[in-house]
Amino acid sequence: MTMLTTSLIDCLQSAQLIAQTGRGIFGVIVLAAIFVGVFLLAVLGFFFIRYGKLWFQAYMSVADVSLVSLIRMHFTKVNPNVIVQAKVMAAQAGLNIDRRDGISTRRLEAHYLAGGNVMNVIHAIIAAHRAEIPLDFDQASAIDLAGRDVLDAVQTSVYPKVIECPDPKRSGKATLSAITQNGIELKVRARVTVRTNLEQLIGGATEDTVIARVGEAIISSIGSSDTHFDVLENPDMVSRVVLERGLDAQTAFEIVSIDIADIDVGENIGARLQSDQAEADTRVARARAERRRAEAIAEEQQMKARVASNRSRLVLAEAKVPEAMAEAFRAGRVIGDNN
Structure with missing residues (x-):
């Protein structure tokens, strides 16, 4: 800093001397050029003091980051510390950092400005490179910008992950309930080992889809068994049938294995259904029977009503007999016995 101040003072003194001795337009031009040079020297000195350490770190690491790139990052609001650290890590890991087809400074800046996690992408590419998994910068940055954790995806590809089926945290159930053809309920708990399929990570279905497909296949496989003894004697029959269905199609994972962790015999659903x-x-x-009894009672009451009706008609008819006899006597149609 002291040397820069001394140089600026010397330049200003030289400019004053030229202005005093110079004549005409030539002196003014020389003075303006000196002032421009002093200004540019001051700007370069400012950026060198601020980013000189980063540039020297990149230079010693053969990371191919120029001072001009650091100055450009200052004006484009890119964090140069992140970019330099990413380039240094990529260079030391033996990745391609060529400016045309490699992990260049420009591509890292573009990913940073797009809102991506530059360090996470670099860590993922280095991990994939060490594990000999094909993963380039474009694919990794696309996965990162899609909202997926690309480092976790690579780690899952290297170290497969075990998913509980069903997952109590998601469904609240600890076992799957399946019924064989003889009506016996089996409560099953399975473990699904999966690894990430990087090619289908973008747009592929998530863990929930894999768990749902595996659970459906297990229930269907047990439901097609004749008796529950077949499943209990040979549990791998279920996992083998499920694996053959290709349940990982169009998902972000590849199913490595499906293992039946536990099988418990539940209720006799068939007997209960028959009892019900x-x-x-x-x-x-x-x-x-109650309806027929009610109908019979109703019919009996109806018959009693008819008997009562007929009896009343008989009484009315019997009441008319004396009237008819009296009328006959009055008319002389009936002759009484004189004796």
Whole structure:
């Protein structure tokens, strides 16, 4: 800083001397050039003092980051510390940092300005490079900008992850309930080992879809078994049938294995259903018998009403007999016995 101040003072003194001795337009031009040079020297000195350490770090690491790039980052609001650290890590890891087709400074700046996590992308590419997994910068940055954790995806590709099926945290259930053809309920808990499929990570289905597909396939496989003894004697039959269905299609994961962790015998659903059906049939028969009884009682009452009606008609008819006899006597149609 002291040397820069001394140089600026010397330049100003030289400019004053030229202005005093100079004549005409030439002196003014020389003075203006000196002032411009002093200004540019001051600007370069400012940026060198501010970013000189980063530039020297990149230079010693053969990271190919120029001072002009650091100055450009200052005006484009890019954090140069992140870019330099990413380039240094990429260079030391042996990645391609060529300016044309490699992890260049410009591409890192573009990803930073797009809102991506530059360090996470670089860590993921280095991990994939060490594990010999094909993953370039464009694919990694696209996964990162899509909202997926690209480093976690690479780690899952290297170290497969185990998913509980069903997952109590998601569904609140600890087991799957399946019923064999003989009506016995089996409560199953499975473990699904998956690894990330980087090619389908963008747009691929998530863990929830994998759990749903595996659970559906397990229930369907157990439901097609003749008896629950077949499943209990050979649990790998279920996992083998499920694996053959290709349940990881169009998902972000590749299913490595499906293992039946636990099988418990539940209720006899068939017997309970038959009992419920028999009880329901009994209730229906009772209802029908009660209806017939009610109909018979109603018919009996109807017959009693008819008897009462006919009896009343008989009484009316018997009451008319004396009237008819009296009328006959009065008319002389009936002759009494004189004796």
